[in-house]
Amino acid sequence: MTLLQNPTPSAETRLTRGEAAVRVTGLTRSFGGPAILDGLDLELEAGSFTVLLGRSGSGKSTLLRTLAGLDPAPEGTVSMPKERAVVFQEPRLLPWKRVWRNVALGVPGNDARERAAAALAETELAHRLDAWPATLSGGEAQRVALARALVREPRLMLLDEPFAALDALTRLRMQALVARLWQEHDFTVLLVTHDVDEALLLGDRALVLEEGRIGADIPIPLDRPRHHGHPEFQRLRRRLLATLGVDETGTEHAGS
Template sequence: MATHTGGLTRTCAPAPAVGAADAAVRTARLVRRFGERAVLRELDLTLASGEFTALLGRSGSGKSTLLRAIAGLDHEVAGSGLLEVAERVSLSFQDSRLLPWLRLLDNVVLGVGGPGAGERGLAALAEVGLDGRDRAWPHELSGGEQQRAALARALVRDPELLLADEPFGALDALTRIKMHGLLRELYERHRPAVLLVTHDVDEAVELADRVLVLEEGRISVDLTIDLPAPRTRRDPQFQEYRDTLLAALGVAQPQITFEEKNHHDAYVR
């Protein structure tokens, strides 16, 4: 199916199997303006099927704008080429967006038709560690549990592409660590293509296999993260990737003494 929006042809077609040459997302010369200001400037991007990609950028760089364009939520995006997106797309936001008047299972399967939707919803809740909470109201859940429910809602749709806009930004540090592990585990199990928008460089290096930096409406850095799992921030290669991305974002790293480094390494170990 193809739709035409502001000069842009948007095509939604079944995504190919992992490892195929085709992509879950392909944009060509994507443009988005807000008045006279161009947020996306003839942006080209290809995301392979089954690839986990993180998107970094300074505030106002257009990260969420790009995500909304890919999700088909922005009808003012234009481009002289194609925007091709996988057919089954799920979105996850910083706010879990659970409807307070629906119990948890009903939130998870909202909009999911066909026989067996309830069973699929229960299975998705079990996958994210919320087994037995299907009758709970959203206000009875912690912030971390609400984000788990949001992931279950994404999973129940069997997405070929998962778009996540800072889904852990509102969580405390310990809950974020747990959610990082859960997201990576679910990704390894289901293998959708993932585009994770984040401000957290460490989060990007820890979770993604490819990290992009958006600057002035274009991709300025495209970095492959070649680290085995489980990844640790104490790994020197992890630190090299981190420093490269921080430099691309214009963040200078403080110089520390040899004694300070040894003290830090001993603390995090």
């Protein structure tokens, strides 16, 4: 596989809306059996917020890890920004390092603490700068993980079900936080999720993986902030659920 990492863009050469931040062509990945990703093609527009859905085992996390540079594949071409960061479902904090050191992990220079403090302030955790990870709530730990991504000033933010383990209220707050940070920083986002409502609340485009390729590409032209009760929200919800092979109660359709 060919990985083409775009050079660090200057203020004059940063991508603008309408340009492709990510291009994937013919991406194939297997693990000794049928291909998980099978000649997949994909483009992500600069500054867009794309959500990726699909059944368990459809290759969502495999694609995200490939874009993160963590999971290489033998076939295909991927072009993406060099400046990228990933947030996983688990915070993956080092318990023997204070919060700011977890955020600044791998950040060069003598201003690492200051940069970590700024990122933590953006995730509303400035007061936890010197805390130990064991003292954090689940939501706080995930915000630290988000700050660790922000401190790298990414042009591509990859989110692998980062809210799945959170309680409902904390999840809503995290969704709002991510939406705000995306709007403020204008990075390109790819969010992997199983939650159709989350996809519609956050994304401006929904992709559904089927048989190793993009089986559906559905625009989400809803004004922000979004509300579950809006008729267009409910129409898109029904469409996405049907594409995923389930009805509104979550029951899987026979033969799908």
